[in-house]
Amino acid sequence: MxxxxxxxxxxxxxxxxxxxxxxxxxxxxxxxxxxxxxxxxxxxxxxxxxxxxxxxxxxxxxxxxxxxxxxxxxxxxxxxxxxRTTRQRGWWDIYENSLPTDYATYMGLEAEAEWLNSYTMGLVHGLMQTDDYTHHVAKSILMRFSPTSEVERRVTARMARQKAWAEREDPTRLWTILDETALHRVIGGPGVMRDQYRRIIELTEQPNVMFQIMPVAAGGHPGVVGSFAVLGFRERFTPNVVYVENMTSALYIEDEKEVHTYSLAFEQMAAMALSPEESVAMLERLVRQ
Missing domain, CATH: 1.10.260.40 (lambda repressor-like DNA-binding domains)
Structure with missing residues (x-):
């Protein structure tokens, strides 16, 4: 009907x-x-x-x-x-017609997640990016393929995503491992990068944030094949989801065995990465350079 x-x-x-x-x-x-x-x-x-x-x-x-x-x-x-609650719409739904479907879907999943374990290779995690860093990232990725208005929509959506995360009564617990190479990739210039380092340091003081750096010296590890995120939800009947993004699309993995494999990989990488204290110390050194 x-x-x-x-x-x-x-x-x-x-x-x-x-x-x-x-x-x-x-x-x-x-x-x-x-x-x-x-x-x-x-x-x-x-x-x-x-x-x-x-x-x-x-x-x-x-x-x-x-x-x-x-x-x-x-x-x-x-x-x-x-x-009985599935028709409830969230702040992210206003972007469903202006952003790629995969990205809009991910924003909604992230907003409803209880926790998020993420490994990122090339860029700082979206929830940790400064405005300037986000703008230069969006501009570099989309400039040749999309109009300026698309860049601005991406930046606006990213900032709304961060604002919703920060203001949520019980914000998603973020545990992110960042590949060291991303910290040395200059996005927007040295000043933009220093501000970005400071932003990460500030966020690590939040009780719901865990940040580690995967040093180049660690050698091979499960994440060398690409970035991924594992999302868990409050509703215990809902299985965890793995999100894997590439340039033109995204993959959502819900198979229990595959999700378990990614979860084990993240645990192994967390053991190989610098400790949270060592990671902040590296960021502080980069700020002073």
Missing amino acids: LDHMTARPPTIRERRLAGELRRLRESTTPLNLEEAAERLGWSKTKLSRIENALRRVTAAEVQQILTLYGVSGPRFDALVDFS
């Missing part, structure tokens, strides 16, 4: 619920899409659209799905309660 159809892009919560319903069918039942739809008395198209967040799903429908999949107890109650 029309009132159940998603006439506008789905919210992050709708996508998370859809992904969890699909994962439950695939991991806890022997049913394929057609078989599950038949057992529910629905069309295959209806269930497919629900699993891909292309159709709004009611709490009653979620109850039907979970009962079929054998979900009960606290997890059943939590998912049904969550389904």
Whole structure:
């Protein structure tokens, strides 16, 4: 029915619920899409659209799905309660039509995450960037491919993302490991970089921030293949998600085994990186140069 159809892009919560319903069918039942739809008395198209967040799903429908999949107890109650909140939209939704879909989706996931473990190779993590650093990054990446207005939209979105993180009552816990080479890559000039070093030092004083530097001297480690982030959420029924970004698109990994591999890789890298104290000391030396 029309009132159940998603006439506008789905919210992050709708996508998370859809992904969890699909994962439950695939991991806890022997049913394929057609078989599950038949057992529910629905069309295959209806269930497919629900699993891909292309159709709004009611709490009653979620109850039907979970009962079929054998979900009960606290997890059943939590998912049904969550389904009643999925239409809530966040500050990031205003960018859904002006920024690439992958990036807008990531902002929403990051905003709802309880914790974020990130390894970045080429650039300072977005939540730690200064305005000037962000502007020069966006300009260097997009200048030849996009108009100036696109650069400004990226900078505005990045600053809104930081503001929301800082003002959140219970902000996302950020643990980021930055490759040392990013600190020596001069973005916007020496002055911009010194301000950026100072900004990171300031943020490390926050109780929800853990910062480490992966020194070049550490040699090979799991992150040499590229940057990634592991996001965890407050709702215990929601699996962790790995986010991997490249120049033109992004990959979201939800497979439990793959997410576990990335989590183990991050733990190994944290053990190889400089301690938080040593990392701040390196930044202080760079400020004085």
